[in-house]
Amino acid sequence: xxxxxxxxxxxxxxxxxxxxxxxxxxxxxxxxxxxxxxxxxxxxxxxxxxxxxxxxxxxxxxxxxxxxxxxxxxxxxxxxxxxxxxxxxxxxxxxxxxxxxxxxxxxxxxxxxxxxxxxxxxxxxxxxxxxxxxxxxxxxxxxxxxxxxxxxxxxxxxxxxxxxxxxxxxxxxxxxxxxxxxxxxxxxxxxxxxxxxxxxxxxxxxxxxxxxxxxxxxxxxxxxxxxxxxxxxxxxxxxxxxxxxxxxxxxxxxxxxxxxxxxxxxxxxxxxxxxxxxxxxxxxxxxxxxxxxxxxxxxxxxxxxxxxxxxxxxxxxxxxxxxxxxxxxxxxxxxxxxxxxxxxxxxxxxxxxxxxxxxxxxxxxxxxxxxxxxxxxxxxxxxxxxxxxxxxxxxxxxxxxxxxxxxxxxxxxxxxxxxxxxxxxxxxxxxxxxxxxxxxxxxxxxxxxxxxxxxxxxxxxxxxxxxxxxxxxxxxxxxxxxxxxxx
Numbered sequence: 414x415x416x417x418x419x420x421x422x423x424x425x426x427x428x429x430x431x432x433x434x435x436x437x438x439x440x441x442x443x444x445x446x447x448x449x450x451x452x453x454x455x456x457x458x459x460x461x462x463x464x465x466x467x468x469x470x471x472x473x474x475x476x477x478x479x480x481x482x483x484x485x486x487x488x489x490x491x492x493x494x495x496x497x498x499x500x501x502x503x504x505x506x507x508x509x510x511x512x513x514x515x516x517x518x519x520x521x522x523x524x525x526x527x528x529x530x531x532x533x534x535x536x537x538x539x540x541x542x543x544x545x546x547x548x549x550x551x552x553x554x555x556x557x558x559x560x561x562x563x564x565x566x567x568x569x570x571x572x573x574x575x576x577x578x579x580x581x582x583x584x585x586x587x588x589x590x591x592x593x594x595x596x597x598x599x600x601x602x603x604x605x606x607x608x609x610x611x612x613x614x615x616x617x618x619x620x621x622x623x624x625x626x627x628x629x630x631x632x633x634x635x636x637x638x639x640x641x642x643x644x645x646x647x648x649x650x651x652x653x654x655x656x657x658x659x660x661x662x663x664x665x666x667x668x669x670x671x672x673x674x675x676x677x678x679x680x681x682x683x684x685x686x687x688x689x690x691x692x693x694x695x696x697x698x699x700x701x702x703x704x705x706x707x708x709x710x711x712x713x714x715x716x717x718x719x720x721x722x723x724x725x726x727x728x729x730x731x732x733x734x735x736x737x738x739x740x741x742x743x744x745x746x747x748x749x750x751x752x753x754x755x756x757x758x759x760x761x762x763x764x765x766x767x768x769x770x771x772x773x774x775x776x777x778x779x780x781x782x783x784x785x786x787x788x789x790x791x792x793x794x795x796x797x798x799x800x801x802x803x804x805x806x807x808x809x810x811x812x813x814x815x816x817x818x819x820x821x822x823x824x825x826x827x828x829x830x831x832x833x834x835x836x837x838x839x840x841x842x843x844x845x846x847x848x849x850x851x852x853x854x855x856x857x858x859x860x861x862x863x864x865x866x867x868x869x870x871x872x873x874x875x876x877x878x879x880x881x882x883x884x885x886x887x888x889x890x891x892x893x894x895x896x897x898x899x900x
Contacts, residue, residue, distance in 0.1 A: 415827035417820060420530065420540035421445045422516050422758075424506075425454015426475070427546030427793035427809045429497060432506050433477055434813035438821060445506070446530075446538070448515035452501045455550055456493045461574040461593060463600035464490035467621070467702045471641055472648040472804045475500065481634030481641055487623045487702075518759040519543055521788060526830040526896055528789065542820055545758075546793040546809075549870060550749040552756055556588070559724040568743040571597055578742060582606045586730050586740035588722065590616055592701055594746030599705035608715040609738050611722055611730065614698075615691040617672045621702035649876075652803040656875045659696055659801065659853060668695035679707035688719050696801060697857040751870050752776065752863040754796060762787035763832075775867040779838040779890070780883055782812055788830035788894055789823070791816045797845055798879070799861070799870040801854065807876050811883045818886035828896040837890045848873035 419435060421428045424447035435443050451457050466473050470483040470493075478500045484492055501507055515533040522529055522539075530538040553570040555561075561568075567578045571593040584607040587594055594610070595618065602608050626634075634641040658664040672695065680686045689707065710717050720732035729739040750756060754776045760768035766786050778784040781798035783791050793812050800808065819831055849868040854861045861870045872879055892900050 415824050416440060416442045417541035417823045417827070418442045418539075419444070419542040419544060419820060420528070420538065421544045421546055422530075423447065423454060423546035423548065423551075423793070424449075424452040424501070424510055424512075425456070425546060425548055426497065426806050427454070427548065427812075428544075429500060429504075429506060430475055430477075430806070430809045430813045431544055431546060431793060431816060432509060433475070433500075433504060434810075434817045435820065436504070437477075438817050440817075440820060440824075443509055444538075444540070445510040446514040446516055446532075447510055447512050450512050451498070452506075452510065453494045453497045454546075454548055455572075456490055456497060458551070459490060459572050459574075459593070460576070461571045461597045461600075463596040464593075465596060466493060467592065468804045469644075469648045471644040472652075473806055475806060476645075476810060478504075479638065479641055479645070481638070482631055483626055485623060485625050487621060516758055518761070519790075520761045520765075521763055521790070523763055523898060526788065526828060526894060542789045542791065542823065544791045544793065544816060545755055545795075547755060547758070548794050549751045549754070549799055552750040552753060553745075554748050554750045555745050556747055558588075558722055561725050563727050564725050564729075564740075564743055565727040566741045566743065568745070570745045570747070572749070580605050580742060583741040584609070584729075584739055585742045585744060586611065586738060587744050587746055588730070589613075589746035589748065591746055591748050592699055593748070595701050595703045595706040597744070597746065599703070599709040602709040602712055602715055606714060607739075608709075608712070609718060609730070609740065610710060610715065611718045611732075611738075612688070613721070614693070615689050616698065616701045617668060617691050617695045618675060618689075618701045618703055618706060619668065619672050620675050621704050623704075649804075649807070653875050653877060655802040656800075660874070665695045665853065668700065676707065679704075680711055682711065685711065685717060688717055693857040694853055696853045698859040698861075699801070748860055751799070751860045754792070754869075760787070760790070762790065775863050775865060776869045777838070777842045779833040779841050780812075780815065780879075781872070782815060782883075783819075783833050785833050785835040785838050788832040791819065796869050797849075798872050800876065801861075801871055803876050808872070808879060811876075811880045815883040815886060819891070822886060822888065822891075822893075826893060830894040831891050832894060833891055845873050 424445050428445050469486045470488040516530050517533045518531045520529050528540050528543040553572040569575045581604050585605045587610045590612045720734045723731050723733045729737050731737045763786050776796040778795045781795040798808050854868050861868050863869050
């Protein structure tokens with residue numbers, strides 16, 4: 414067997430999971446390219462106040478590296494980043510990581526069955542196998558609002574938080590009310606003089622059942638690892654049940670009941686409560702978890718604005734009703750360009766075909782991992798592998814196992830390339846899109862859908878189904894391309 418060279422782009426959960434899987438299979442010619450200065454991916458980049466995970470940590474962690482020292486059920490950003498750093502250190506992965514390397518283009522060389530990567534610094538890196546682990550939530554999305562560049566104060570996206578800006582005593586405008594905003598709004602509300610939150614649509618918010626893992630609990634996890642495994646299994650089973658009931662359309666009514674009860678309990682003012690009540694089906698957009706977001710909006714120094722934004726001016730934000738809302742600082746909590754997979758990297762496959770052109774009607778990939786015409790290109794967290802309920806880390810480990818199987822196949826055939834059969838990919842995509850058309854995510858506008866309305870982000874079923882589909886490589890689904898270009 415040969416040792417194909419493998420280059421992984423991204424050192425977050427996905428890249429680390431893939432590197433571990435490859436090493437466990439005996440592959441050592443593995444390089445990780447990371448544009449940042451450390452591991453962690455989104456957990457390195459997102460340092461906004463209050464940043465935390467909304468999936469319990471015993472499940473939101475690698476099965477290969479359980480962590481008995483999580484300080485709480487829903488861990489915060491510093492603890493998750495520390496965990497990933499520790500995994501990279503104990504696994505000896507840093508020796509395989511090149512930091513500060515940003516890949517601009519990736520082009521497949523038909524004559525050599527290899528990929529040539531060009532960095533933003535102009536360096537060319539050649540590799541047999543390219544694995545992208547850049548995530549779906551890595552490119553901040555800032556809305557193109559008229560006058561945005563005229564604002565005279567500091568303005569930044571939550572994923573690029575400017576910690577040099579002191580918010581104390583300032584009037585702060587927050588544009589967006591998604592998963593990041595419901596975390597940083599309560600964190601900054603007691604500090605700022607005036608907080609103005611601009612809401613385009615209300616979110617379904619339920620209580621976050623968080624709890625501290627005290628010294629005794631952590632000692633038990635260390636002494637009896639099965640207890641941590643039981644915590645993980647219980648959380649996994651709970652999310653599997655939610656996903657199943659979502660498909661049966663039975664979870665929406667219960668979620669509506671719980672969310673409305675949560676809203677009534679925390680917001681007394683009827684006007685504010687009405688403004689915070691969504692007009693779409695629960696789970697159609699991402700469900701949010703918080704016990705301090707509603708109280709933050711109910712503070713005397715906070716106001717919720719539901720009028721649409723007309724433009725941004727030097728001194729604040731003007732809404733369509735003509736009102737100018739003064740601001741010293743603007744924070745964009747407007748999410749990410751989730752459907753722009755692999756962007757801004759330019760990817761070209763066989764015969765120079767552009768991946769952006771191939772995906773002009775919507776990103777698609779067999780098992781969310783690979784797409785026809787792009788041999789030896791494997792994606793982590795690719796199209797239709799996001800989850801409405803559950804841990805993406807579980808999905809990433811499933812993908813890492815499958816990709817390692819494909820690399821093992823290539824090791825048996827040095828110089829070859831592997832590519833999914835186009836007919837297999839077409840059948841797969843048609844099947845999951847049919848399921849997604851019946852799903853709750855097709856019933857409103859959200860970041861789960863692209864501009865044409867296609868759900869290109871989410872997996873339509875349970876994670877156990879995905880794990881079974883990816884557990885082994887069915888070689889009949891793929892084609893081997895010989896060094897001379899023949900199939």
